[in-house]
Amino acid sequence: xxxxxxxxxxxxxxxxxxxxxxxxxxxxxxxxxxxxxxxxxxxxxxxxxxxxxxxxxxxxxxxxxxxxxxxxxxxxxxxxxxxxxxxxxxxxxxxxxxxxxxxxxxxxxxxxxxxxxxxxxxxxxxxxxxxxxxxxxxxxxxxxxxxxxxxxxxxxxxxxxxxxxxxxxxxxxxxxxxxxxxxxxxxxxxxxxxxxxxxxxxxxxxxxxxxxxxxxxxxxxxxxxxxxxxxxxxxxxxxxxxxxxxxxxxxxxxxxxxxxxxxxxxxxxxxxxxxxxxxxxxxxxxxxxxxxxxxxx
Numbered sequence: 001x002x003x004x005x006x007x008x009x010x011x012x013x014x015x016x017x018x019x020x021x022x023x024x025x026x027x028x029x030x031x032x033x034x035x036x037x038x039x040x041x042x043x044x045x046x047x048x049x050x051x052x053x054x055x056x057x058x059x060x061x062x063x064x065x066x067x068x069x070x071x072x073x074x075x076x077x078x079x080x081x082x083x084x085x086x087x088x089x090x091x092x093x094x095x096x097x098x099x100x101x102x103x104x105x106x107x108x109x110x111x112x113x114x115x116x117x118x119x120x121x122x123x124x125x126x127x128x129x130x131x132x133x134x135x136x137x138x139x140x141x142x143x144x145x146x147x148x149x150x151x152x153x154x155x156x157x158x159x160x161x162x163x164x165x166x167x168x169x170x171x172x173x174x175x176x177x178x179x180x181x182x183x184x185x186x187x188x189x190x191x192x193x194x195x196x197x198x199x200x201x202x203x204x205x206x207x208x209x210x211x212x213x214x215x216x217x218x219x220x221x222x223x224x225x226x227x228x229x230x231x232x233x234x235x236x237x238x239x240x241x242x243x244x245x246x247x248x249x250x251x252x253x254x255x256x257x258x259x260x261x262x263x264x265x266x267x268x269x270x271x272x273x274x275x276x277x278x279x280x281x282x283x284x285x286x287x288x289x290x291x292x293x294x295x296x297x
Contacts, residue, residue, distance in 0.1 A: 007146045013210050013217045013224060015153035017231035020206030022291035023238050024159035025107070025284050028264050030203050031243045036258035038196025040181050041188035043244040045196035046203075050236025053204045057232050060208055061225035068214030068221060076211075097295045100206060104292035108133045111285035118278060133289060141296045145216050148293055155290040159283030160238065166268050166276055167242050170249045173271055179248040203239060207231050209294055 008016075031042065038045045063076040071078075073093060078086025109129035116124050140148050171177055180186075210227040214220045217227075249267060250257045260266050264284075268277035 008149050008213060008217045008223075010218070010223045010226065012146065012149035012153055013213055013220075014227040014230055015149050015156060016213055016294055016297060017207050017210040017227050018235060019152040019156055019287075019290040019294035020209035021204055021231060021235045022104070022156075022287050022294075023203075023235040024156065024163055024287040025291065026203045026239060027163060027242050027246065028262065028284055030199055031239075031246055032257050032260055032263055034196040034199045034243070035247060037199065038192050039188055040186050040247065041193040042196060042247050043182060043240050044185065044188075045193050045200040046236065046239040046243050048193070048197055049200035049204065050232060050240065052201065053207060053232045053236065054229065057207070057228040060211060061228060064211050064214075064228065065221055065225045068217070068224070070212055070214060072212040073208060097206070101292050101295035104288045104295065105130050105133045105137075108285055108288040108292065111281055111288065115278065115282055115285065133292065137289065137293045137296055141293060145213075145297065148297055149213075152290040152293055155286045159280075159287040162276070162280045162283045163242065163264060164238075166264065166271065166273070166280060167245045169273070170267050170271050171245045174249065179244070181251075182244060182247060200239070204232065204235065206291075206295065207235070209297070212297070 034045055035042045060073070060076065063079065067075070069075045071090075074086055074090035077089040109126045112129045112133075113124055113126055116122050140151060208228060210217070210224050210231070214224060217223045246257060246263055246267065249270060250260065250263060253260075253266065253270070257263055262277070262281075264280045265274070265277035268274055268280065
């Protein structure tokens, strides 16, 4: 892999963490599940998850602001809790990144199959799509770390922009932007939010991945801690806003949000722009590609 000291700009460093989170994939995957538990408290579950992850990021930054390293949490835990704890952390991270990378490759293939069928009316082999995704991400990661980070930045920006466009239009078509059932937490209790919070936290998996770019980032003692905090803040704000709008706009629809496997497509159809839903699916597919690349990095 082509590693060069200080080649990544602050934005590219931030892209590594945001791509690890893959925020554009969350509305279609996790928000309906979180809603199934938290109901009108879905936005609150994501808000609490964001606050909790900000505290976690600040703990990591205690180390990241003093030392630039490739070991990320493995190195930091070793320094704070000893070698044994560091070894356990290292193995846990290794398996987590392998598992998340495999999930990203699989989801990329699933969206690619769906889009190929809808637009080209062709049936493609899922295993071939997974193999193609793996080979391309592997090539980009090995080719150059700056190319990899830049590509992740633009893919995530494209995907998130498409989602925000649909969400903002959907909210604008409502009579009011105030959903009192959500704001008053109607029919919500602590147990609902607690169960939803567990899954909402899962949406922030791999937010710390920028900490592994210590030698590649420009001014790593400043840019890496800033990237960790900003990735949580930006992604968390995105989750809170999108979940609020989805719960508000899809209330009373059949199937309901908890049973809807394609809520963004349903939202785009609701505003009379179903074609945007397919573009969003393409954006989510690219987001999984970027997330797989972030895990490989």
